[in-house]
Amino acid sequence: MSDTHAIGGRGAVAPSAPLRVPFSFPRPDLSRYRRFLSPLVIVLLWQAASMAGLIAPRTLAAPTTIIATTWELLLSGELPHHLLVSLARVASGLAIGVSTGVALALVAGLSRRGEDIVDAPMQMLRTLPFLALVPLFILWFGIGETPKIALVSLGSAFPVYLTLFSGIRGVDPKLAEAGRVFGLDRRGLVRHVILPGALPSGLVGLRYAFGSAWLSLVIAEQINATAGIGFLINDARDFLRTDVIVVGLLVYALLGLGADALVRAFERRALAWRPNLIKG
Amino acid sequence: MTQTNDRTVSVRGLTRRFGSNTVLHGLDLELEPGSFVALLGRSGSGKTTLLRTLAGLDAAPADAELRLPDAVAVVFQEPRLLPWKRVWNNVALGLPGSGVKGRAERALGEVGLAKHHEAWPATLSGGEAQRVALARALVREPRLLLLDEPFAALDALTRIRMHALVLDLWRAHGPTTLIVTHDVDEAVLLADRVLVLDAGRIAADIKVDIPRPRGHGDARFAALRRRLLSELGVEAEVIREAA
Numbered sequence: 001m002s003d004t005h006a007i008g009g010r011g012a013v014a015p016s017a018p019l020r021v022p023f024s025f026p027r028p029d030l031s032r033y034r035r036f037l038s039p040l041v042i043v044l045l046w047q048a049a050s051m052a053g054l055i056a057p058r059t060l061a062a063p064t065t066i067i068a069t070t071w072e073l074l075l076s077g078e079l080p081h082h083l084l085v086s087l088a089r090v091a092s093g094l095a096i097g098v099s100t101g102v103a104l105a106l107v108a109g110l111s112r113r114g115e116d117i118v119d120a121p122m123q124m125l126r127t128l129p130f131l132a133l134v135p136l137f138i139l140w141f142g143i144g145e146t147p148k149i150a151l152v153s154l155g156s157a158f159p160v161y162l163t164l165f166s167g168i169r170g171v172d173p174k175l176a177e178a179g180r181v182f183g184l185d186r187r188g189l190v191r192h193v194i195l196p197g198a199l200p201s202g203l204v205g206l207r208y209a210f211g212s213a214w215l216s217l218v219i220a221e222q223i224n225a226t227a228g229i230g231f232l233i234n235d236a237r238d239f240l241r242t243d244v245i246v247v248g249l250l251v252y253a254l255l256g257l258g259a260d261a262l263v264r265a266f267e268r269r270a271l272a273w274r275p276n277l278i279k280g
Numbered sequence: 281m282t283q284t285n286d287r288t289v290s291v292r293g294l295t296r297r298f299g300s301n302t303v304l305h306g307l308d309l310e311l312e313p314g315s316f317v318a319l320l321g322r323s324g325s326g327k328t329t330l331l332r333t334l335a336g337l338d339a340a341p342a343d344a345e346l347r348l349p350d351a352v353a354v355v356f357q358e359p360r361l362l363p364w365k366r367v368w369n370n371v372a373l374g375l376p377g378s379g380v381k382g383r384a385e386r387a388l389g390e391v392g393l394a395k396h397h398e399a400w401p402a403t404l405s406g407g408e409a410q411r412v413a414l415a416r417a418l419v420r421e422p423r424l425l426l427l428d429e430p431f432a433a434l435d436a437l438t439r440i441r442m443h444a445l446v447l448d449l450w451r452a453h454g455p456t457t458l459i460v461t462h463d464v465d466e467a468v469l470l471a472d473r474v475l476v477l478d479a480g481r482i483a484a485d486i487k488v489d490i491p492r493p494r495g496h497g498d499a500r501f502a503a504l505r506r507r508l509l510s511e512l513g514v515e516a517e518v519i520r521e522a523a
Contacts, residue, residue: 178360181335181353182416183374192373196364273364275402 061243069243070250078232083251085227086217089145090255093152094213098206100153101160108161109168109198110190122161130154131219138223148220155216156209163205167198200274203267210259214252281346287313287423287456289334292345296329296338296480303329305480311424316450316457318467321477322512327460330477331428334458349423349456353416355430359409361401361416368397371416387419388412390452391445407438411445418449425450427459431466443469447492464508468501469494476511484511 043063049055050062057065073079104122107114133154137147171194179193221230229248236244289311296304303326311317321327332338333346335354340346361370371384388397391411401409410430417425427446431439447470450457461467467474468488476484486508490500 174356174358174360175362177337178354178356179362179373181337182420183376188374192365193362196362199364271364273366273400273402 058240058242061241061246065243066246066250069241070247073244073247079247079251082227082229082232085231086221086229086255089148089220089228090152090213090217093149093216094156094209096149097153097156097213098160098209101157101205101209102164102202104157105161105164105168105202109165110194119165122158126158126162130158131216134219134223143224147223148217148225151220152213152216155212159208159212160202160205163208164198164202167201167205168194170201171197200267200271203263203270207260207263210263211256214256214259218252281340281344281348283350284347285350285423287349287454288347289349289424289456289458290345290347291334294330294333294344294346295341296326296333303480304333307481309475309482311456311458313456314454315473316447316471317459318471318474319458319460319477320462320464320467320474320508320512321460322462325477326480327477328428331426331458331460334424335426351420351422352424352426353418353420353422353455354426354428355410355413355417357429357432359401359406359413361404361409361412363401365401366397367393367399367401367404367412370401370412371397371419373416375419383419384415387415390418390449391415405438407434407442410434410442414445414449418453421453422455425455425457427457429461430459432461432463439466446470464505464512465496467508468504474504474508476508478511484508 046055046060047063050057050060050065055062061069070079104118108118108122109115130151134147134151137150141147141150175197176189176193179189184192217228218230221228222234225231225234229251233245233248236242236248289309291307291309294304294307294309295302307326307330309330319327319330329338331354333340334348335352336348337354361367362373365373368381368384368388371387372380375383385394385397388394391414393408393411393415396404396408396412401412404412413430430446431442434442443466446457446459459467459470468490472488474484474486474488475482476486486504488504490498490504494501496502
């Protein structure tokens with residue numbers, strides 16, 4: 001409010017400004033931390049309620065118990081083991097799904113005939129909630145690793161396909177025309193104009209694919225798993241260990257955050273030319 | 281269509297139709313080697329269609345007779361730089377062979393942007409981006425340089441500087457140059473010869489023999505300007521009122 005006044009009545013306020021300068025100390029920027037205040041209060045209230053016996057441990061474990069359990073699971077090697085199993089599932093599922101999505105988008109994006117063949121079935125399939133395919137996948141692939149990886153692949157292929165395809169088709173035809181005038185052949189056009197132009201939206205698709213891959217993993221790991229974060233959670237349910245369940249949920253959340261940060265870091269490097277990323 | 285290794289441009293009987301709309305009517309055109317020609321016309325007169333055919337962007341119809349130089353370069357109304365390539369990469373786009381970076385940097389030096397060769401296109405002003413587009417055309421050592429309203433989107437001061445730059449580059453490299461414009465002043469200021477295109481035919485073909493540098497103060501400049509405006513259908517009263 002005082003800022004508004006200072007701007008509005010500059011003539012009146014300006015003389016007092018030099019007087020105020022010596023009294024202002026460099027303050028640490030608290031606004032950055034202010035956002036964490038309310039979550040912290042909630043956790044403290046949760047802890048207090050647990051200690052007062054208002055929240056039974058079988059409903060929800062206390063934060064301190066959760067921290068202790070995390071430490072235990074880390075030391076025993078149980079958490080790292082399940083984490084690696086889950087990571088391997090996501091990695092292989094993503095590798096298959098993303099490369100399939102990219103390949104199909106290139107076929108459909110770069111040729112009319114490819115679009116006719118690929119795009120219609122993809123657009124139809126994408127309306128299907130892919131998680132509903134779980135029963136079918138169990139019948140087809142059994143209950144081993146295959147249906148889990150297949151589900152992750154399916155979940156990640158569509159976002160990559162859809163965004164990359166529309167990215168390729170969205171490249172400014174004027175740029176392609178200029179490329180042709182300056183001697184680029186078909187291959188040169190794809191390499192220098194079309195693919196770099198489609199990359200920003202392709203990377204948005206990759207971020208969606210990562211999100212979708214974690215979601216698929218959560219569902220997939222409910223299918224008769226013997227290892228993985230999902231197994232850890234299901235196993236804990238049988239023993240009413242709400243602390244272990246919360247640890248599993250936190251790990252899922254951190255993995256999702258980490259994946260997103262990875263794609264963002266890649267974006268900053270690969271899309272350094274974009275006006276909002278150029279510094280100075 | 282025949283490609284030659286001299287700088288002569290020759291077009292005979294070029295007709296272009298889009299649906300029922302005939303844009304060019306059996307157009308004949310000869311450009312002297314190394315000349316600077318301006319093509320004036322109202323919008324819809326077919327000037328962009330002609331330029332696109334000369335640039336090879338639209339295939340020439342089989343019944344037309346075209347003799348064009350083998351090295352043609354275009355500067356478009358918008359710079360059309362690839363935003364994901366640094367300035368020198370844009371200039372070097374599609375160039376074969378080695379030493380490409382050096383050639384690109386020399387061309388950038390010629391348009392006064394030697395310092396910007398590593399910059400991203402998004403950081404350039406409109407005038408700078410259009411100078412990069414000029415460098416990208418020049419680095420190909422064109423025998424025919426086509427300019428499609430290249431300065432229409434620039435502010436008046438930048439445009440004056442660009443006019444001087446284009447004349448300098450034309451004198452230094454000597455390509456046959458065709459500039460498409462709807463700005464009468466620009467045509468008179470730059471060209472040796474002004475063609476007025478109307479309804480797909482060349483309605484006027486006027487030699488400009490005013491010594492350069494040309495200025496608005498020159499009586500011959502004003503007379504030619506009036507004549508061209510009336511060729512374009514702008515009435516004399518309107519010209520007098522504007523003046």
